[in-house]
Amino acid sequence: ATNDDASDKEVYTVATDNGYVPFEFIDEDSGDLVGFDIDLINALAEEAGIEIEFEVLEFDGIVAGVSSGRFDVGIAGMTITEERQESIDFTQPYYEAGxxxxxxxxxxxxxxxxxxxxxxxxxxxxxxxxxxxxxxxxxxxxxxxxxxxxxxxxxxxxxxxxxxxxxxxxxxxxxxxxxxxxxxGEKLTGEDYGIAFPKGSELRDVIDDALTSLKENGTYDDIYEEWFGE
Ligand code: GLN
CATH class of the missing domain: 3.40.190.10 (Periplasmic binding protein-like II)
Known part of the structure; x- marks a missing residue:
């Protein structure tokens, strides 16, 4: 995290990718980074009262970058696996894939x-x-x-x-x-996506609580509907 001088508030870095539709990708018209994960993490940051900035890298570098503490958060349609849990912590599941x-x-x-x-x-x-x-x-x-x-x-x-x-x-x-x-064929595995943090991160608990709130107050459903609704 770095300090944003204007507000004197900490700015947390969020590692993500820009080629994983519809979770994080570049909108062709606006050139902006958009997607389900982007909307979700922005809403979570707002709920938690924190400031974030995105760092874009290839998926393969995100686990290592979060586990080393280079990034405060990682969100990239990342499946919660036992192996990854050895080096990073996750929130509760926020999306079921496979x-x-x-x-x-x-x-x-x-x-x-x-x-x-x-x-x-x-x-x-x-x-x-x-x-x-x-x-x-x-x-x-x-x-x-x-x-x-x-x-x-x-x-x-x-x-x-x-x-x-x-x-x-x-x-x-x-x-x-x-x-x-x-x-x-059939869907082969059940996989849950989670938001990643360095091991022992206190921010993990803050974001996990915010996720519980957004699931309860309908915000999560609104974002889901926007990207996956009929
Ligand atoms: N869910 C897959 C994984 O965690 C792929 C994620 C991705 O490409 N962004 O490995």
């Missing part, structure tokens, strides 16, 4: 995760899906720093499939891929 496989429209060969052995499956470096592919399949997992590159490789025919978080795959397929990307 992994889904997707292929290019017209690919009938891959119908589910059982068909990926020996295939090139694109994913993102440092993600739960990279870990899933390595632990549970014989696929040739190819990890990219940004998930958009993974989708582009599938659409260009350089990768056979992509495995990633269902809300991101759905949103990307619908809004960015022009019907060229289709999900196959």
């Amino acid at each position: 992994l889904i496989l997707a292929v290019k429209e017209g690919n009938e060969e891959i119908q589910s995760i059982d068909d990926v052995d020996g295939k090139v499956v694109a994913t993102r470096t440092g993600s739960t899906s990279q870990e899933y592919l390595e632990a549970n399949t014989e696929a040739n997992a190819e990890a990219f720093p940004g998930i958009i590159e993974a989708y582009q490789n599938v659409l260009a025919g350089r990768a056979d499939a992509v495995l990633y978080d269902l809300p991101n795959v759905s949103y990307y397929s619908e809004k960015e891929a022009g019907g060229e990307l289709k999900t196959v």
Whole structure:
């Protein structure tokens, strides 16, 4: 945290990513960082009476940057895992996701995760899906720093499939891929997203309490509705 001289208030740094629709991404028209996570953390900061500023980096650097204390907070559609909990603390869950496989429209060969052995499956470096592919399949997992590159490789025919978080795959397929990307099979895991803090952070408790309040007072539902409503 740094000091904001104008208000003499502490400014907390929030590490996030800018290529993970619809949680954190750059709005093409305004050039602003927008998304469900961005709205949520802004509302939480307001509820808690703190000031924040965003630092954008690739997903893979966020856990390390938060655990070292370089950032005060991390929010990036980050799944709460036991392994990550060894180096960072999380709030209560704020979003329920899970992994889904997707292929290019017209690919009938891959119908589910059982068909990926020996295939090139694109994913993102440092993600739960990279870990899933390595632990549970014989696929040739190819990890990219940004998930958009993974989708582009599938659409260009350089990768056979992509495995990633269902809300991101759905949103990307619908809004960015022009019907060229289709999900196959069932959702593979249940994963809860949490907001990350350095181990022992007192701010974690403040934000966790604010999250409870926003879930109770309807603000959370309003933000959810805005990004995921019909
Ligand atoms: N939920 C996934 C993970 O935690 C992916 C998150 C992301 O790409 N922002 O690994």
